Every structure is written in structure tokens, then in C-alpha cells.
Amino acid sequence: MGRIAVIALGGNAILPKESKGTIHEQFARTRESLSSVIYLLKRGYEIVITHGNGPQVGNELIRNKLGLKYANVPDLPLGVIVAATEGWMGYMIEQSLQNIFKMAGIKKEVVTIPTQVIVSKEDPAWKNPNKPIGPFLDNEEAKELQKRGIAVMEDAGRGFRRVVPSPFPLEIVEKEAIKRFLRDGGIVIAAGGGGMPVYIEKDGTYEGLEGVIDKDFASSVLGRDVGAHLLMILTPVPEVYINFGTEEQKPLKMIKADDAEQYLRQGEFPRGSMGPKIRAAIEFLKSGGEEVIITSVDFVDKALEGKRGTKIIKGIGYKQEIIQFKKN
Secondary structure, three states: OOOEEEEEEOHHHHOOOOOOOOHHHHHHHHHHHOHHHHHHHHOOOEEEEEEOOHHHHHHHHHHHHHHHHHHOOOOOOHHHHHHHHHHHHHHHHHHHHHHHHHHHOOOOOEEEEOOEEEOOOOOHHHHOOOEEEEEEEOHHHHHHHHHOOOOEEEOOOOOEEEEEOOOOOOEEOOHHHHHHHHHOOOEEEEOHHHOEEEEEOOOOOEEEOOOOOOHHHHHHHHHHHHOOOEEEEEEOOOOEEEOOOOOOOEEEOEEEHHHHHHHHHOOOOOOOOOHHHHHHHHHHHHOOOOEEEEEEHHHHHHHHOOOOOEEEEOOOOOOOOOOOOOOO
């Protein structure tokens, strides 16, 4: 098996904020996002694709609410919603990629694997739900959710939102199946939306939990579990910046992981934006990966040539160890 790359597509890469969110728009944007796969194939990589699903899960929660209100259809739990979006978004990415291959005369199999991700029941996130999901709520809607035992919090003066735990991913349940498919030369779509969080019972069985896993953390762990060499994180911006949004704003072209970690400690990368991506990059490198590229969908080819994007590398003497990041 050749070198392996994990490509992490952001949920907003498939459903941009400025779009109406129709399925036709999502298919069109997905096709644009998948140009990165062709570039990496030409460089001899075996490929795993992950993707975000934040906007899509938000829409499903609205459907949940309307179904309960108008037809008394029972709510779907969050883990099932993540699995559902992972399935249909996987179908969308899979078919788009298959059609791209047919047009280019490339013979490659593509498969979607709904992915369970092992987490710890002792993770402090379970006692501190702080990951906003779904649409903004007014006071009455927020009170109704609270009556049902669902946590909500005020979000930057814009209204209330539902919040859920976001535990740290530990291991990919389906990792051996993913590796087998990669060895056969196929492309795998996995860990969509971070995958479904599960824990291991005393008898060895799996049980789901009501939470969401950060997609970039899950991509990093997936990369570790399948022995990936490259993690490519696609974002709305072409590079990572320090002093972002100020007159001193500066793009980072290539940095070592320990420098990235120092910037992180200094507060350059907020938790709600670039922070999780930088943390995922550092963890990937410390657990055996070789390099991380962070860029936008539109600059993948130039990022691979070193002309755009931010590349994060280990640096000389960088320790091979997994960091367990504390939740802020």
C-alpha cells in the first residue's frame, strides 16, 4: 500500500453559509471540493475522505422539531442523526467522485463506511456540554428544550442554542475494514461529522452516547489508526494566520509543530475557529503522521506545490507521543 492521505472536508465547504442549502447546491459544491482527490491521486496517495456535517445536522434538528410538533413523530437521538447525515452525505461524495472518475477514465472503487468512534465515559465533556448545534432559538423554544432535559446556552447575544458534550475521540471502531479497503486500492469516506461516539461496555459491546465529536480531531485519530502520512484540512481560508483580523495579520506558510503549539498556547487560534484544526494537526504529527496541510478548496493544487496554504511539519527531534488535550 502506498502513502495514505486523509482529506478533511469542512461542513461549510459543502454547504456554505451564503447558500440556500438545496441538495443541488450541495452536490455542486461537493464536486468542486473533490478536485483535491485528483491532485493527491496523481501524487500516488491512497485516500480517506472525512467531512463535517454541522449545517446538515442543524437542518435535521429543525425537521425533528417540526415532525414532533405537527405529526407527533418521535425525535431521533443525536447519534442516529449523525449516522443519517454520514450516510446521505457519503452517498453524495461517493457518487460525485465516481462520476469524476468516469469522466477522467480512472478506475477506482469508492465506499462509504458509517463510523463509530470510541470515547471515554469519564471524559469531562459529559459534565460540561458546550458544543452549540442546530438553529438559534427564542426564549420560549429554549425553555421548552430545558423542560425536556436538553441543555441550552446563550450564544453571543444572537439567541439561544442547544449545546451537547463533545468528547475527545480515542479510536476508530472500523479501522481494520478501512485499512483493508485501502490495501485493495479503494477510496474510503469515513468519520463523517466526527463519527458516532460510542463507549465499550464491561462485556465488550458498544453503546452509543448523546454527543458529537469534533470532525478534525476524529480525522486526526483516523489518520493515526490507518497509518496516514498526510492530513489535509480544507477550510474557508487559504492559509492559517496569526494576529488574524488585525493590521498585523500574517499568513503562516510552513511551521513546525512545536511552534504551532506555542501559538496555540498564546491564544492565536480560538476554540471556535482554527483552534481545533491546529490541535488536530499537532496530535496527528505527534502520533506518527508526517505533515499537515491547511488550506481552502480553491488552493489545494498550489498548497501541494508549496505555493499556498499552511504546512505543519514535525521538525527535528519532535517527540512521537499522543497529546490528550484538555477541553477549555
